[in-house]
Amino acid sequence: MSLTRSEIVQCFEEVVMNRRSVRGFKPDRIDPEVLTRIFELAQRAPSNCNTQPWQVHVVSGEPLEKLRQAMPANFIQGKVTIDYPYEPKYHGVYKDRQYDAADQMYSSMNIERSDKDARAEVFMRNFTFFGAQHVAFLFLPDDFGLREAIDVGMYAQNLMLTLTAFGMASCPQTSLSFHADMVREVLEIDLSSKLLFGISFGYENTEDPINNTRMGRGELNETTVFHR
Numbered sequence: 001m002s003l004t005r006s007e008i009v010q011c012f013e014e015v016v017m018n019r020r021s022v023r024g025f026k027p028d029r030i031d032p033e034v035l036t037r038i039f040e041l042a043q044r045a046p047s048n049c050n051t052q053p054w055q056v057h058v059v060s061g062e063p064l065e066k067l068r069q070a071m072p073a074n075f076i077q078g079k080v081t082i083d084y085p086y087e088p089k090y091h092g093v094y095k096d097r098q099y100d101a102a103d104q105m106y107s108s109m110n111i112e113r114s115d116k117d118a119r120a121e122v123f124m125r126n127f128t129f130f131g132a133q134h135v136a137f138l139f140l141p142d143d144f145g146l147r148e149a150i151d152v153g154m155y156a157q158n159l160m161l162t163l164t165a166f167g168m169a170s171c172p173q174t175s176l177s178f179h180a181d182m183v184r185e186v187l188e189i190d191l192s193s194k195l196l197f198g199i200s201f202g203y204e205n206t207e208d209p210i211n212n213t214r215m216g217r218g219e220l221n222e223t224t225v226f227h228r
């Protein structure tokens, strides 16, 4: 049975609209065959000259638990190691959107802007992967830069949309790149691979209030100009 074009569009719209960053997961693991299929589909992402520069490490089970155990303490002790500079100093409308996103997330959990301890506690959940049973760490060969990072971004969106289509959830996390050396050490990866970011994924815990957030978007004309 093949779908009509309008059914395909409807399914696609549903996948795009349903993908969102989920920050609370169930303890269930994904079937290994399904997991493989998901990553085969993600691999269909386009890349400059089809170079496919993404180096993807999908981590579950024991190595993931090792990281989950060690990352929070690593951060608290200030042992952060980052391969790519991180300067989240936004200005103008970008700053407004950043503040708005934080407000939306914390207010969905009834956390006040002034409650720094509660906000810090939520932030720290990044380092236990929000309870997810799987994380994909996305690396680049160390002599690559901005151009190849574009390809990895495309790969990441392909992966997250595929997960959504399979009924699963994900959260892309720059914060996981703060532990580049530790991730390399636990996964026995050498320094020729640089960590861009990670994506926690699995089954959404719909009971967790952190998942009540539905981030909006600006008007189309704020970002997109049609030259006709």
Ligand SMILES: Cc1cc2nc3c(=O)[nH]c(=O)nc-3n(C[C@H](O)[C@H](O)[C@H](O)COP(=O)(O)O)c2cc1C
Pocket (backbone or CB within 6 Å): 019, 020, 021, 022, 023, 101, 126, 171, 172, 173, 174, 175, 176, 197, 214, 215
């Ligand atoms: C490259 C990238 C890095 C991100 N890093 C984090 C992160 O470290 N922690 C987090 O909770 N969310 C992170 N996010 C999720 C964004 O906050 C989220 O995509 C944005 O607010 C829009 O919400 P939505 O994904 O639910 O549509 C990241 C998103 C991207 C694309």
